[in-house]
Amino acid sequence: xxxxxxxxxxxxxxxxxxxxxxxxxxxxxxxxxxxxxxxxxxxxxxxxxxxxxxxxxxxxxxxxxxxxxxxxxxxxxxxxxxxxxxxxxxxxxxxxxxxxxxxxxxxxx
Numbered sequence: 001x002x003x004x005x006x007x008x009x010x011x012x013x014x015x016x017x018x019x020x021x022x023x024x025x026x027x028x029x030x031x032x033x034x035x036x037x038x039x040x041x042x043x044x045x046x047x048x049x050x051x052x053x054x055x056x057x058x059x060x061x062x063x064x065x066x067x068x069x070x071x072x073x074x075x076x077x078x079x080x081x082x083x084x085x086x087x088x089x090x091x092x093x094x095x096x097x098x099x100x101x102x103x104x105x106x107x108x109x
Contacts, residue, residue, distance in 0.1 A: 016094050019087070022067030027052060027060050032083075035070065041080035 006014050023029065030050055035042050046057050061081060064070045068087045072079040 012094065015090075016098075019067055019069060019091055022063050022069055025060065025063075027056070028064055031057070031060055031064065032069070035081060035083055041073065041075075041082045 009017075023032065027050065031046060034046060034049060046052075046061075047054050050057065052060075061070070061072070065072055065081070068084055069091075070081045071084045072081045074080075
């Protein structure tokens with residue numbers, strides 16, 4: 001498999017690709033859905049709710065945090081996670097523009 005030539009794409013295209021790659025796992029979608037549903041920070045209850053091992057949850061949280069989709073704060077001995085509102089708005093705006101660029105039915109296919 002060849003290398004991705006990220007330099008030939010716009011900064012926006014590369015950023016959106018990075019964010020979507022970070023989200024592209026069912027466990028990460030489930031984590032985000034849980035954080036969104038609670039509308040607050042989530043600490044240790046993800047393991048019980050999702051039925052995944054603690055190391056697995058931690059790895060998925062790490063990937064989401066590295067991409068900037070979530071943010072974490074230390075509270076005692078645990079880290080609480082919540083949506084990063086700046087990145088979430090960027091995702092919402094860019095995906096909205098992307099999906100709205102479809103003009104409707106096409107007769108060429």
